[in-house]
Amino acid sequence: ITLPNQRQKGLNYTLIIVTNQFGKFGVPMALRPSPPSSSQSNLRRTPLDRGPHFDLSASKNITALVGKTAYLNCRVKNIGNKTVSWVRHRDIHLLTVGRFTYTSDQRFQAVHNPQTDDWSLQIRYPQKRDTGVYECQISTTPPVGHSMFLAVVEPITTIVGVPDLYINTGSTVNLTCIVRNSPEPPSTIFWTHNNQVSGEGEINYDSPRGGVSVITEKGELTTSYLLIQRARTTDSGKYVCSPSNADPSTINVHILNG
Template structure:
């Protein structure tokens, strides 16, 4: 009877592949699936840093810091400003008297957005998106609020000889992205590059520093007036152009463009040179 029980037990082992040495019938060790993650994502909230990046914004134009949190569950997302360790928002509630700060969340997404209306340069700094776990976890981002600077080289006044080429160079710096368009105007009217006058063109080079060149060939008196460079994402800047019919006695010429430089100092220098010449002549006479 005992022999039959042993044979039955061995048969059961053979059918189930269970052996006391941890090997299956083929001789390969069985896996303990309770210790294998099988590609499952980790449990608990985690930040998607690829969609939670630093932001550069323009002064006065709404800035948005995005925080994407996977597997948030029923936990709360808060925004904290590191400059003064101030709780700005928690969930969709705002906890600051500065009403420029707003928490935005669409229930169908994993994005929690801190929106800052009318940002100023003082708003630049570190902001933390924090999840209310135990202990809390957070992801920090840097907001840089910049104010683009627009300049026209050689301004605010330019003096041009008749028949020369007017070359106005507008430079846009400190812009988070190149301006999508730069508008040039003359006497408050947008310049038409296809006008019957002809000889008017613009060349724009975009990059970290964007440069736009307005070229007006064979300048004439009618080309005098106020020219304005107006980038789409920066403040406009103007220059007054004077087209001269003849030589300007107190001007310096640079490639057809004339600029008055320190007229009072030049006059004083002329007087001093004249007086020195007079004294020099008097000294010569005394010697003779």
């Protein structure tokens, strides 16, 4: 007679009931040890057992400015003797292998510090045409890859109300300049009046006239406000908003009597 298995300290037992002239008694028969559960296996597993793998927390999509060096980062843990390559999806073009460049476009270069797990693709003077998917690959069998999206944007400057704004004498002129598509806010924004070429018309906020101020809020969307209180006819003319990282925008202001 075989009773259900009994488990003790990781072993399976089958209890065999034996009958002879001395009576009945049970003989436990040990079977092979139970395999460890998946949870137990994971507890004993070391990070090295995983082999080469991506750290996705440090390998993300990026937005870069036209003309400003961009870096796509790929962090590979436990790389061992494997190599890291970068491939451009648009034309399935191999760009780099290890620290060597495999493209005639010398704007692309692999960057790696031996003290880190980071393998970066450097793109100098990026242009809008460089926008797209790039894949970081590890030379395992089969290869494994992680794709990232690079967006190359050019900041756009706009003054609300262009091309002309009409204001009555004595009113407040409120010019709003917005800089879009700028992952990094411009370091400076200059406003000029009646001289957009030499900059000699830069507005003097401390002039005896008074009532002129600028408020700038920086971020992914940067906004600069030029406020002119008690507008006069001499305040008429061409106003230019010039961010340090984008083309300027112009508006014509007309101060009307009456």
